[in-house]
Amino acid sequence: MTDAEKSFGQEYDERGNVPLGGYAVLMAAFTAMAGGTVALARKRGVGLPEQVPPWDVALLGVATFKTARLLTKDKITSFLRAPFTRRAEDTTAAETMDVPRGSGLRLAAGDLASCPFCMSAWTAAGLMGAYVFSPRAARVVGAGFAAMTLADWLQYAWAYTQQEAED
Template sequence: MQSLRARMARVEQSYAPHDHRPLGGYAVAMGAFGALAASLAVAVKATGKPVPARPATADVVLLSLATHKLSRLLAKDSVTSPLRAPFTRYAEPAGAAELNEEVRDHESSVKHGLGELVSCPFCLAVWVATSLTGGLVLAPRLTRLAAVTLTATAVSDFLQLGYDVAKRAAEGD
């Protein structure tokens, strides 16, 4: 009988013969995301916390900006690089305290898939948004406070970048 690993390697090779696509790693990430979502649903059910029929527009805006900031912070910030280091390798600075990193070559498709996940703010956003949304139901005051902090930081980032552009324009650069 063929091992699961050998079968997955064959599927990966037939799916993308000219490019390494860590399908096994993606499957593990999808399973972990499903476990996160299911855990949140079980926690909500167990605590009896009411789920809003329709989220408030202010909460959607707040969580959207907080999701943007936390996803970029986790995936690109210099200070959080130790979290990504087991799965990525430093490539170059990306400006504004961000880094470009490359996924390490791993024999394990799981590690490779995790490397892609932790270095991609777009990929992390669904995890962050799900966690913040669950937090909004389970601990709304604390979640809103954390989201306000992240949102204020995101707005500050945009203002800093705008200031820099305006300064360069005024100096004629």
């Protein structure tokens, strides 16, 4: 991190470890991908839907929740986060708590890779991009992730019921 970046981050947050330049790069990449999706749709003659039915919004919302959680918390996807984070602890349901590491863009990517709320914007954009090009396929993928979410909730309910029965 350059002295200018440290100074800029220091002015924003007295801890001085806010990777504002890295965040700007990630936002530029997000904007470019979103704009590229729209441009590609136009080039291919794919019209954007006039409206998205509430059922599809709910389905894609649950799928967004699950995909963001899988990418940021699941043990199996930790290899994707490892260059940008380190594991702080194992938590429940085969999830981990990762913390960002490094500086600059690496730290910004670590913030994104370890935050399900942050990652949900990216996964929602990906699912909506799929929805624009192939609504039926996006619904199938969304339904799969929604089914995983329902299965997770049932696992928690079952474990809770078992625990209550034993107490």
